Amino acid sequence: MPHYPGSYGSKLPDIGTSIFAVMSKLAADHNAINLSQGFPDFEVSEKLINLVNNYMLKGNNQYAPMPGLPKLREVIADKVNNLYGAKYDSDKEINITAGATQALYTAITSVIKEDDEVIIFEPAYDSYVPAIKLNGGIPVYVELKPPNYRIDWKEVKGRITPQTRMIILNSPHNPTGSVLRASDMEQLQQFLKGTDIIILSDEVYEHLIFDDKQHESICKYPELVSRSFAVFSFGKTFHATGWKMGYCLAPEELMKEFRKVHQFVVFTCNTPVQHAIADFLKDKKNYTGLGSFYQQKRDHFINALKGSRFKIIPSYGTYFQLLDYSSITDEKEMDFAVRLTKEFGIASIPVSVFYHNMSENTVLRFCFAKKEETLDKAAEILCKI
Ligand code: PMP
Ligand code: GLN
Secondary structure (H helix, E strand, O other), rough: OOOOOOOOOOOOOOOOHHHHHHHHHHHHOOOOOOOOOOOOOOOOHHHHHHHHHHHHHOOOOOOOOOOHHHHHHHHHHHHHHHHHHOOOOOOOEEEOOHHHHHHHHHHHHOOOOOOOOOEEOOOOOOOOOHHHHHOOOOEEEEEOOOOOOOOHHHHHHOOOOOEEEEEEEEEOOOOOOOOHHHHHHHHHHHHHHOOOEEEEEEEOOOEEEOOOOOOHHHOOHHHHHOOOEEEHHHHHOOOOOOOOOEEEEHHHHHHHHHHHHHHHHOOOHHHHHHHHHHOOOOOOHHHHHHOOOOOOOOHHHHHHOOOOOOEEEEEOOOOOEEOOOOOOOOOOHHHHHHHHHHHHHHEEHHHHHHOOOOOOOOEEEEOOOOHHHHHHHHHHHHOOO
């Protein structure tokens, strides 16, 4: 292929390839156990697959309505009302998206303008900053410190300026496994009073929460709901990350702007999958057991790591476990993660990549959304290091 002869300024000069793509490829190249990118290595429910199959065979293969199938939006409205007590209008305030990533991008694009400031908490999921920058916004970073990774609300207050347009929350939190508490939400609610700051609440791991903790959705806090986009992912809830299906909730005024963008980003999402999920979601049992399902996996993994030199940082939610390797080596996180993959056959994610200044804390992230045999094999290797 001949080279492009012109010149252009990159819109994202500091951004390379996503760490998830990089580490999954490295794992494949070296035949390593892949605990890096977050995805289950077990199957989606056969019932759900059959539903998709049947809807396809029955001819539901053309465009769904732009905001998503009404019947799916209705089930979501019921679910959110039952779980969190928020009454979203399924017609005007719920939109089906191609995964949470598209919902996040669309929400940011619909309200962030040149020089708007967006507060994000680091380590931060990798899609937030590029989306902010592509819209001319300015990320304002607040660091969460190990081992607890709690938010210092005084610091957040100090970072608010007249340009602050948005705060991005993520609980349960990827990559750390920390979760927001009621006191966090109450403080936030209190200090946002009288401002027009918007919240973007990334709640893709809403059901993956452990040790009898409650998920503190923004949907539980009326004053936050009225200023929030809330984003969810069926990929996490139904073990189907490859289906790229999620949704966004927002009050009508914000949803109007969201839809203006959504219709030109994807227009609409996969029709047969929406039909199938609408049916599947009606049975609460298909998601209420997820917390204990993943808690067992977390516990299996950390029990199998007993005796290893890795130090366990508590994970209260998500399907990620952070391990501190400071008693093994002082290598940089990226270097150690690469060496673990190439020399020991186990791939993880260096947490430093989730900080704009590549903050080093000798911690790696391991995904435990895996069969027990995969976790056992991985732990056996880690115990020998
Ligand atoms: N937000 C967070 C915190 C995530 O971890 C992920 C994916 N793992 C997403 C958003 C994106 O979700 P989806 O795959 O549905 O786009
Ligand atoms: N969210 C997943 C993770 O944190 C990966 C998603 C992706 O590959 N973009 O591992």
